[in-house]
Amino acid sequence: MIIRYAVEHAITPGSRDGSALLAAAGAFFLAILVNRVASYMQQSVIGKMVEVVLFDIRRAMFGHLQKVSLSFMDQTEVGRLMSRLQGDVSSIQEFLETSVLSVGDIALLFGIIFVMLWLDLSLGLLTLSVLPVLFIVRMSWLPSARNAFMAATETNSATNGALAEAIHGVRAVQSMDRQQINFLLYDDKAHANLKTQLTAAKYAQVMVPIVDTLTGLAMAGIVLGGSKVLNDRIDVGVTIAFLFYIQRFFDPIRSLTLQYSVMQRAMASGKRLTEVLDLDIEIHDKPDAKALSPQMDGSVEFRNVTFGYDPKHPVLKNISLKVSPGETVALVGPTGSGKSSAIALVHRFYDVQRGQVLVGGYDVRDLTQESLGRQVAMVLQEPFLFTGTIFDNIRYHRTDVRRDQVIEAAKAVGAHDFIVSLAGGYDAPLGERGGNLSLGQRQLISFARALVADAKILVLDEATANIDSYTEMLIQKALTKLLEGRTGLVIAHRLATIRNADRIIVLQNGEVIETGNHDQLMAMGGLYFKLYNLNYASFDDLPEEQLDITAKGGQT
Structure with missing residues (x-):
């Protein structure tokens, strides 16, 4: 214009x-x-x-x-x-x-x-x-x-x-x-x-x-x-x-x-x-969900639990078991028997299709996830460490703990000596997933983290599966300290880890086939007895034909 x-x-x-x-x-x-x-x-x-x-x-x-x-x-x-x-x-x-x-x-x-x-x-x-x-x-x-x-x-x-x-x-x-x-x-x-x-x-x-x-x-x-x-x-x-x-x-x-x-x-x-x-959050708190009290007794119970990642193919089939406060219970069985799935239900990573999982006498679906997570500490087979210092990783579950509490926890599980030998000590930076530490050292830090969490229930999922004998000895000592006054749920294949448990539950194909302490299971002459007498280092080492034979014997 x-x-x-x-x-x-x-x-x-x-x-x-x-x-x-x-x-x-x-x-x-x-x-x-x-x-x-x-x-x-x-x-x-x-x-x-x-x-x-x-x-x-x-x-x-x-x-x-x-x-x-x-x-x-x-x-x-x-x-x-x-x-x-x-x-x-x-x-x-x-x-x-x-x-x-x-x-x-x-x-x-x-x-x-x-x-x-x-x-x-x-x-x-x-x-x-x-x-x-x-x-x-x-x-x-x-x-x-x-x-x-x-x-x-x-x-x-x-x-x-x-x-x-x-x-x-x-x-x-x-x-x-x-x-x-x-x-x-x-x-x-x-x-x-x-x-x-x-x-x-x-x-x-x-x-x-x-x-x-x-x-x-x-x-x-x-x-x-x-x-x-x-x-x-x-x-x-x-x-x-x-x-x-x-x-x-x-x-x-x-x-x-x-x-x-x-x-x-x-x-x-x-x-x-x-x-x-837009993904649905399948696990969420009910509107009237209760906070699990820190004074709860630490009991864990499965009542007729059926669960499967695909509901059409259940991993656990009508499982019922009870872990008393302060009791250490080991879950053993071949790969695919449902051990890790049972542990995951305690923390409510998944919801059951039928039955109930109770912690402290409450159905986990009636509790807030935050309060449940505070009372269930987990040590996994492959410990995951985060980028940051060793100090921050040990207190990852509870950021309010003091440095002296972190050091005390590390000493209790046998991690203090190798930590102070590092450049920077507790302030030493970790690489991605703790890649600059050995697997045993990462596992000891995860034990210290679990101790600092001060939870009533301690879950150990194959925590000693991939470590050397010396580190396993340190972890056995750490376990004694960790389990004091706590309810322990232990998944392990090695007999040295589980024979001192108060009770051992043997799972196969998602069902409980044997239960009792070491001596009782040996007297039964079932799957556990077979494993022990054949001197297998792990349930996974047992041949499939032996599993079939012993399973039938354990169910008679």
Whole structure:
């Protein structure tokens, strides 16, 4: 409009007005100034808004993943989840950074349409005649483009999953000389990702040349319509303004087309993010859930418990057992007999299909998970240490304990000597998963962590399975200290770990086949007796045919 004014009042013959030219120049300067100030304010607001939204998304994803059921985590690759937390969030970021700009493009587009129709209705309609073609092309493009962007996102996630798995298992890969095979497997995923990304890029770019072609057609139409100028039916300034408006008219369309591709990627990523955020939290507190008192007696009871990760295939079948306060009970049996599943139910990592699991006389489903977690401490076969200091790892369960309590716990389990020998002592930093410590040292720290937790119930899940004899001796001494005044649930294969238990429960195929202390089980002559007399180091070492024979004998 400013150019039209300048042409009609300061440039065309017979209308050479210097003041009009100065006025046009001043209007141009003012328009540029307003545009710069508005753009700066827009970028500032958008930048802050985007960062806050991304912060909220990341917090929501992290918080939700801490609560989702373990059955989901068991079935999901870590790399795929990381891809959602990183790659998909980045796609959302790209969209958010451009989405507000698209609002400005839409406003500009409608403003130009209004002005063109106001300047000259016939030329305006001639320009808009290309839009139906654009609309038809877009409608045919949309479904294929959406599928292409979703496929690209999925293959990218699969590639990241394979990459994460290879990094986590690099020791196993190198020890078995699997580098070349793993590379070929990863190469297949990477090529599949390349193919889908190229397809998505093709769909993202195909609209731009179409828009450029339509721009040229519209401008050609205006030039052909310039015969109206020769017939004095339209001013030269209006024609020139129209040519500029047509160029500006297709600029936001081109920009919106590119942003639409970004939006499609963001929609694919948003769908994957909401799939995680919408996951049902299967284990949750009842509205009237009770807090388990620290003064509870520490008893554990299974009443006719049936449980399976797949309800159609139960792992535990109508199990009933009771652990008295302060009693140490060992659960033994072949792999797949249901030992670890029973332990997981005590902490309520899963809910039973039938029956009840009681802690302190209360059904675990009637208790708050937080209070239950405070009273059940677990030491697992593969201790997980977190990045940070040894001090922070020992007090991970309770961050309110003092340094002297941490040191006392480490001394009690035999970890103090090796800790003080490290550079930095208790403030020595640990690598990822405690990789700069031996497995035995990591296990001793996990025992110290359990002692500091001061829980009424201590669960040991194969805590001595992968350690040397000397460390096992230290842990046997630590166990004596740990179990003082506590209820102990111990899963172990080694006889040295379990023979001193108050009671031993032998499981097979999800059923209790024997129960009693060491001497009683030896007198029964069943599966436990067979294992002991054959001098097997572990139940897993017993041949399958022997398991069948002894199981039948134990059930008679």
